[in-house]
Amino acid sequence: MYALIEIPTKGLDAVSAGAAVVGVVALVAFPLIELRHPDPLLPLSLFRSAQFTGANLTTFTVYAALSGALFLLSLQLQQSMGYPALAAGIATLPITIIMLLMSGRVGALAQRTGPRVPMTIGPLICAVGLALMTLAVPGSTYLSGVLPGVLVFGVGLSITVAPLTSAVLASVSPDNAGVASGVNNAISRLAGLLAVAVLPVIAGLSHTGAGAPLGPGFGRAMLISAAMCAAGGVLAWLTIDRARKVDAYPLPGVNHACQDPCTCQFGKNRDQAT
Structure with missing residues (x-):
């Protein structure tokens, strides 16, 4: 970004050229690192x-x-x-x-x-x-x-x-x-x-x-x-898929009320253990 802003107005100097090189290298390296990392920040499979x-x-x-x-x-x-x-x-x-x-x-x-x-x-x-x-x-x-x-x-x-x-x-x-x-x-x-x-x-x-x-x-x-x-x-x-809608997936909080017997029994046992 710095290079794109500075070069058109001030010309190509050492700082803007260095910023451009670092930016391009980082952009190329990022997907390569993500592909090899076991727990990537951005799973590239999403783009399939x-x-x-x-x-x-x-x-x-x-x-x-x-x-x-x-x-x-x-x-x-x-x-x-x-x-x-x-x-x-x-x-x-x-x-x-x-x-x-x-x-x-x-x-x-x-x-x-x-x-x-x-x-x-x-x-x-x-x-x-x-x-x-x-x-x-x-x-x-x-x-x-x-x-x-x-x-x-x-x-x-x-x-x-x-x-x-x-x-x-x-x-x-x-x-x-x-x-x-x-x-x-x-x-x-x-x-x-x-x-x-x-x-x-x-x-x-x-x-x-x-x-x-x-x-x-x-x-x-x-x-x-x-x-x-x-x-x-x-x-x-x-x-875009014409018919696909978003389903809500609420995640229970720490003190979320129990909604079924299994969950309640688990909560009771956990409290007793504590």
Whole structure:
């Protein structure tokens, strides 16, 4: 990440080159070590599941678009449209509000219908929202230039996130649920870091001066992000099982009430031994 951020702006020096080499070696070594370790941190066998792999690829594309687009939207609002920092932050607050209102309902619906349809529709709606963010240019108002894209993107994200988590957990055995959740979370963070480092370069914003308007590169970045979200929707349609749902596997706590005679007798004997 350090190399990806520093090289486009400062050129290739010893530190950034060293960081790039160390990063590449680590990325190559990690799966090799995991394959040989008797108790791997990340069992690579999980990726034999097409749904697990597809759900994580969808996570990567959607969260990369989310992080890169919102990062650049914040800069666009401040550097190109003159918003104060606090106002730029509040401008995207509707996304959070929409997710609070919708995510639980969408998750319950996905439990009944399966995650495939919402995971396809959600990223496509996100793509429309990101395309609408190209309207956020100097001279436009918040209501006409910013809010439409923010609202549509918030709806798409709300439709996507809960079914996405369900699809990941449904693709593995209960014993691997924790690992699957951790992998999905790590991939979402990795996607965001990569997007913030790489998207400005691809969109032609790497040489924009500190505090300078972003210019036409902002629109290109939003369209690239929209294409990534749309690709996530296509991946979900091709890889996610339409009918597979998530079963709950509650683990009893230390003081969990006994539920059957065998468990109760075991608990009684254990207490007597203690």
